[in-house]
Amino acid sequence: MNPFSSLRVRNYRLYFGGQLISLTGTWAQRVAQDWLVLQLTNSGTALGIVTALQFAPALLLSLYGGALADRGDKRKLLLCTQTGLGLAALVLGLLDVSGVIAIWQVMVLAAVLGVISAVDTPIRQSFVIEMVGSEDLPNAVALNATTFNLARIIGPAVAGLVITAFGTGWAFLGNAASSLAVLAGLMLMRTAELFPSKPVDRKPGQYKAAVRYVRNRSDLVLPMLLMFIIGTFGMNYQITIALVAKQVFHRGAGSFGLLSTALAVGATIGALAATFRRGRPTRLFLIGAALAFSLAELLVGSMPTFGLTAFALIPAGLSMITLAQSANATVQLGVEPTMRGRVMGLYILCFMGGTPIGSPIVGWVAQAFGPRWGMLGGGLICLIATIIIGGYLARHHRVGLSELRGRLEQFRA
Known part of the structure; x- marks a missing residue:
């Protein structure tokens, strides 16, 4: 049994490589953001508020992101959401390196990241099977988790080195640059080799239908x-x-x-x-x-x-x-x-x-x-x-x- 069977699929290889680079930047940004909040406020409460702003939107928007995934082209939707995530990191980095960053700006950008991520995640999760098909899906899910956890190990270490040498702002700019990898992977995919599901027409009651299902x-x-x-x-x-x-x-x-x-x-x-x-x-x-x-x-x-x-x-x-x-x-x-x-x-x-x-x-x-x-x-x-x-x-x-x-x-x- 081949533990890397889904990597035989060209489209998934592009996605896998881009995600490894991008997620490493994401984990570096998480560490740098926490450190920046403590530098600005020295407050655990402020850190908790920023964290809540970044993750609370999932409560409100996960279903909406899932509905978008069912209605549209998931690859094109991911190009939009991943671009948004990269731009938010870029703005945060530029504000930081220019020395004008304030805690309210960090909070606003954390909320922006949270909103985009809440929409992005269900689209990204449901796109995996369209790259590899149902047979290789368990393997692809496992490799996605491997990528996530490798980035979880590498990203904070990279963040520590970058913050020590250059400051938190360059960690944010690095994350913005890492977004280019996943965008390149999505754009280079061969759409004819995907397994897209039939788009669902927009109509009332779609959320209730999912709950009933x-x-x-x-x-x-x-x-x-x-x-x-x-x-x-x-x-x-x-x-x-x-x-x-x-x-x-x-x-x-x-x-x-x-x-x-x-x-x-x-x-x-x-x-x-x-x-x-x-x-x-x-x-x-x-x-x-x-x-x-x-x-x-x-x-x-x-x-x-x-x-x-x-x-x-x-x-x-x-x-x-x-x-x-x-x-x-x-x-x-x-x-x-x-x-x-x-x-x-x-x-x-x-x-x-x-x-x-x-x-x-x-x-x-x-x-x-x-x-x-x-x-x-x-x-x-x-x-x-x-x-x-x-x-x-x-x-x-x-x-x-x-x-x-x-x-x-x-x-x-």
């Missing part, structure tokens, strides 16, 4: 429900890792970066492992991945030393990306082409929409009961919820021993 499909409800719960209460490592590094182990920014790198390394291993899987993940696999993630988070929160915490974050990252990729592939492979954009918009809404809810709760728990309980509490909620969902499915949908028996028979054959 998902509501009547338990195989789609399961990954969305799991990702909402775990995305809300479990995947808050950007908060919990920082608190544990600073308040439990009394370490600085370098140690926080090391813990973040350990999580990213685990996620990269998980993404590479997923390239060997083919076909649509089963419900049993999704439940198992959710259980593994919950237990891994509890393990990280229980580690007594810094070194053991860093080591435990590797399986945590692996289980996190395994669950996320499996849920993504389950949704994309289970939906009809004319609904894919809107359904992916719903999926992203479930995945990311809980973050503005869960992050303050996790932060309050860590403040009230200690930093470790940010992880332990989130892990417990995810574990209990997964057990309840798994029990319900085993009782009402014959998921469990029968499905496991079938997989064992396939293995023996």
Whole structure:
């Protein structure tokens, strides 16, 4: 089995290469933006506001982005959104290097980035199958995650070097330049080799139709429900890792970066492992991945030393990306082409929409009961919820021993 089978497709190779360069710039910008906010304000509250402005638009616009994907040419739409993201980074960089940057400008541009990203993400997610087809989709989803996590490792390191040598503004300008790579990849694609779905006419009730479609499909409800719960209460490592590094182990920014790198390394291993899987993940696999993630988070929160915490974050990252990729592939492979954009918009809404809810709760728990309980509490909620969902499915949908028996028979054959 070829773990890089989707790279045989020329259009996807162009997309993959452009995304690797562009996402590295995106991660560098995230680090530089946080650092710039602290330089301007020295305020954690201001940092939280900027983060919320950048991610909250997903609550309002993911469905709209999905509807656009169903109605139009996804490649052309991505050319527009990726251009917008590059221009926003360029403006931020020019304001910074010229020395006139103010916190309100950072907030406005963070909101602009959030709006464009909220529209871009469901279009980008639903475009993957049009490049590679359904057979190679699980492999392409896994390679996308690999790209994301490699950039997550490389980008912050690049940002640290650029910020130290030249300042934050040049990290933003670098991200703007990196956008050219993904734009070039999109423009060089051979449109005749794509697998476009038939465009859907614009008409009233399209959002309600998508909700009804998902509501009547338990195989789609399961990954969305799991990702909402775990995305809300479990995947808050950007908060919990920082608190544990600073308040439990009394370490600085370098140690926080090391813990973040350990999580990213685990996620990269998980993404590479997923390239060997083919076909649509089963419900049993999704439940198992959710259980593994919950237990891994509890393990990280229980580690007594810094070194053991860093080591435990590797399986945590692996289980996190395994669950996320499996849920993504389950949704994309289970939906009809004319609904894919809107359904992916719903999926992203479930995945990311809980973050503005869960992050303050996790932060309050860590403040009230200690930093470790940010992880332990989130892990417990995810574990209990997964057990309840798994029990319900085993009782009402014959998921469990029968499905496991079938997989064992396939293995023996």
